[in-house]
Amino acid sequence: MMVLFWRWLFVGLVLLPMSIMGRFVVEKNSLRVTSPEKIRGTHDSAIGNFGIPQYGGSMAGNVVYPKDNKKGCKDFDDFGLSFKSPPGALPTILLLDRGSCFFALKVWNAQKAGASAVLVADDIEEPLITMDTPEEDGSSAKYVENITIPSALVGKSFGEKLKDAISDGDMVNVNLDWREAVPHPDDRVEYELWTNSNDECGVKCDMMMEFVKDFKGAAQILEKGGYTQFTPHYITWYCPHAFTLSKQCKSQCINHGRYCAPDPEQDFSTGYDGKDVVIENLRQLCVFKVANETEKPWVWWDYVTDFQIRCPMKEKKYNKECANAVIRSLGLNIEKIDKCMGDPDADTENPVLKEEQDAQIGKGSRGDVTILPTLVVNNRQYRGKLEKGAVLKAICSGFEETTEPAVCLSNDVETNECLTNNGGCWQDKAANITACKDTFRGRVCECPLVDGVQFKGDGYTTCEASGIGRCKINNGGCWHDARNGRAFSACLDIGGVKCQCPTGFKGDGVKNCEDIDECKEKKACQCPECSCKDTWGSYECSCSGDLLYMKDHDTCISKTGSQGRSAWNAFWLILLGVVMIAGGAFLVYKYRIRQYMDSEIRAIMAQYMPLDSQAEVPNHVNDQRA
Incomplete structure (x- = not known):
């Protein structure tokens, strides 16, 4: 009894400050009544935190309020009721009353009876709340995991209007719309997962571990392609200052009561302690930070999945030695991770965990994180089952239209609306060009860009090529x-x-x-010896006999041997002319060289002896004049 008392005291004291300061934001989808006219309009509804909401899509259906089992707490088979829609009819959206049993059980019974979605009408006038899963027990665990239809809570007054319209015999048609449930401002989605390394907390821990393992491949594809920015987070609590020295706080907390986690087995006397969970949570945060520094943040998914497999609490391997073995196998730097973790016994703030506590507090449109696990997409908390396909839908709904990566448009996630009647958009079948673009939320009709040529138009009835290069299209x-x-x-x-x-x-x-028949119009082959033959887009001319047609001159010339001899005669005449010119040039050149050499020699000889044409030069050496 003493252990039980301390356990509840610890949980109550630790969680109380968070609940007082907390701000819980209900995530909503739009519910629009299309008929009857008297209640037509748009209303808010709170998305249930189980099942699979159709993020990025919508569902039109017919609302049915059962005559028996109005709260849905019992199996509808016991009342002989079925809500399966006949072929070609609108899906059935079952309206149930709140109370007497878990929300999830109501939805489970409705799903088994064939309903496509469930609306639960509140029984008191209050702001909308989130329908969450029940506390884990053997009976709820059997059906919570198998709920696949979406559900939402509606206010009491609106629920009464729906019931009155159905009672009056009106057909009530509504449209559940999740297309704006997640903001989609640009071509990158930022999402975060609030999780825990504890694997002994029951159904939710099992669900969390299964999800991380299944979603790892898709998450890494999105991250490696630069389509998403993922951040893992871990909830921590703190121990009130008056109890930091107690045995209970010491076993559940590190850094002198600043960062705590509940006991994994909910038994302080055996097994692992809460502080073991906090330390491993811190290690996983540091694995992400170190991997992010090496520009490989997706390695976090490898570490977490490998740690779950290799180091489970059940096998008493949930410890530092096993964790380091996983870290080494992934090629991460253990020293950097240890430095990031710091000293868990120090009486100081741990910067990594302090950052986590600050991030846990809601900001803007996002409320405080109070539910584990919690997925936040573009700062909007995801509601529904943590299942690969459902979560991928939510993430894909966060991309701006036409910017989704290929994984979002795969057959496993989305159908291609352009395949049926081209989505009602413009198309040029001959050129295999269409204005239909398949997006996660549905098709858009947008004139395409083809081979650098932009088409312009409304996308529905017309698209015309514009700009340079239009002849290519x-x-x-x-x-x-x-x-x-x-x-x-x-x-x-x-x-x-x-x-x-x-x-x-x-x-x-x-x-x-x-x-054009150039032959008939006398535009070609006009020479007397020519004959004309028309071809597609052109013509052909030919000459009679041995004559050859010269198209440029529109004439015929001889192509016989005499023509060849004439050509050789011309060749020899030209060659002879070239030789004669060369010989004449040589003679002129030789004559001028000789003339030049003679004049040079005569000038030199004149320095030593008079030439015949010169007078005798006086002898200056024998001159005796005074």
């Missing part, structure tokens, strides 16, 4: 044809598409261009 809407390996187009891209029939054709250039 379906010939700019002009006439074109191909025959016998030859192709012609009337498209001219000269600052603006102009449809003009090419040479050899005549017509409007848009719908038709007809071949």
Whole structure:
């Protein structure tokens, strides 16, 4: 009894400050009544925290309020009731009253009876709350995991309006819309997962571990492609200052009561302590930080899944030695991780865990994180079952239209609405071009960009190529044809598409261009010896006998042997002329060289002896004049 008393005292004292300061935000989807007219309009509904909400989509259905088992706490088979919609009819959305049993049990019984979704009407006038899963026990664990239909809570007054309309015999049609449940401002989704390394907390821990293992592949694809930014978080509590020295706080907390976790087995006398969980949570945070520094944040998913498999509490391997073995196998730096973790016995703040406590407090549109596990997508808390397909839908709904990665448009997640009647958008079947773009929320009709050419129009009835290069796309809407390996187009891209029939054709250039018979119109082969043959887009001329047709001159010339001899004669005449010119040039050159050499020699000799043409030079050496 003393252990039980301390356990409840510890939990109560630790959680009380968080609940007083906490701000819980209910995540809503839009519920629109389409008929009858008297209650037509849009209303809020709070998404249940189980089942699979259709994030990014919507569901139209017919609301049914059962005559018996109105709270849905018993199996509807006991009352002979079925809510399965006949083929071609709208899905059945079952309206139930709050009270007497768990929300999840109501939805489970409705699902078994064939309902496609459930609305639970509140029994008191109050702000909307989130329908959560029950505390784990053997009976609830059997059905909570198997709930797949969406559910939502509606206010009491609105629930009464729905019941009154059904009672009056009106057909009540509503549209549940989750398309705006997650903000989608740009081409990257930021999401975070609030989790725990404890594997002995029952069904929720088992669900958490299964989800991390199943979702790892998709998460790493999104992260490696730069489509998402993921951050793991871990909830921590603190021990009131007056109890930090107590045995209970010491066993559940580190850093002198600043960071605590509940005892895994809920028994202080055996097994692992809460502080063991806090230390491993801290280690997993530091694994993420060190991996992020190496620009490989997705390694966190590998560490967490490997640690779950290799180091479970049940096998008494939940310890530092086993954790370090996993870290080494992933090539991470153990020293950096240990430095990041710091000293758990120090009487100081741990910066990593302090940051986690600050992040736990709600900011903006996001409320405080009070439920484990919790997924937050684009700062909006996810509601529903943590299941790979459901979570991937929620993340994909966070991308701006037409920016979703391929994994979001796979058959496992989304159907391609462009496959049926081209989504009702414009298309050019001949050129295999369409304005239909499949997105996660549905198709959009948007004129495409093809081979650098932008089409413009409303996307529904018209799309026309614009800008340079338009002739590459379906010939700019002009006439074109191909025959016998030859192709012609009337498209001219000269600052603006102009449809003009090419040479050899005549017509409007848009719908038709007809071949011109150049032979009949006497535009070709006019020489006397010529004969003309019309071809598609052109013509052929030939000459009679041994004559050869010269197209440039529109004439015929001889192609016999005499023509060859004449060519050789011309060749020899040209060659002889070249030789004669070269010989003459050589003689001139030789004459001028000789003349130049003679004048040079005569000048030199004149320095030593008079030449015949010069007078005798006086002897200056024997001159005796005073």
